[in-house]
Amino acid sequence: MNWLKKFMYGRYGADQLSRALLILSFILIIIGGFLPSNLSSLVIIGYIPTVMCIFRIFSKNIFKRKQENYKYLKWENSVTKWGKQKLNRAKDSKTHKYFTCPDCKQQLRVPRGQGKISVTCPKCKKSFKGKS
Ligand SMILES: [Zn+2]
Structure with missing residues (x-):
């Protein structure tokens, strides 16, 4: 060798x-x-x-x-x-829903089945409405 x-x-x-x-x-x-x-x-x-x-x-x-x-x-x-x-x-698509923050494009995960909710982005504090 x-x-x-x-x-x-x-x-x-x-x-x-x-x-x-x-x-x-x-x-x-x-x-x-x-x-x-x-x-x-x-x-x-x-x-x-x-x-x-x-x-x-x-x-x-x-x-x-x-x-x-x-x-x-x-x-x-x-x-x-x-x-x-x-x-x-x-x-976890059955139990959670994903949102994309309209401001900073951060991915946000929320539990499903809560109807219309207001989501607040933890990164830029922007609030938006969504259906979970
Ligand atoms: Zn954001």
């Missing part, structure tokens, strides 16, 4: 973005398997993320790769946050 250590010395190696690229590749190749035969040459697109992943692992421009990974992690974080929010909302 010494030659591998030597070979990888000064190279970037794997990170979260590389892993995500591999997963993306895998998904694209699977989807490609369902394409009609006249479009089957599109499967090659599925290998592009793999090539990018390999390039990143062996890259010696560590600074640039780190920046890419940082950007990716930021993006991934916002996507998971958004997804969790949607999931939570779907979960």
Whole structure:
């Protein structure tokens, strides 16, 4: 394994973005398997993320790769946050109603079944009427 250590010395190696690229590749190749035969040459697109992943692992421009990974992690974080929010909302949509403050766009959650109510935004103190 010494030659591998030597070979990888000064190279970037794997990170979260590389892993995500591999997963993306895998998904694209699977989807490609369902394409009609006249479009089957599109499967090659599925290998592009793999090539990018390999390039990143062996890259010696560590600074640039780190920046890419940082950007990716930021993006991934916002996507998971958004997804969790949607999931939570779907979960308690029977018991709670959501309002968006007309002033500051803050999301407000109120219990359902209270008829017409006056909602006060805790952030900007703006009051508005809504049906719960
Ligand atoms: Zn507000």
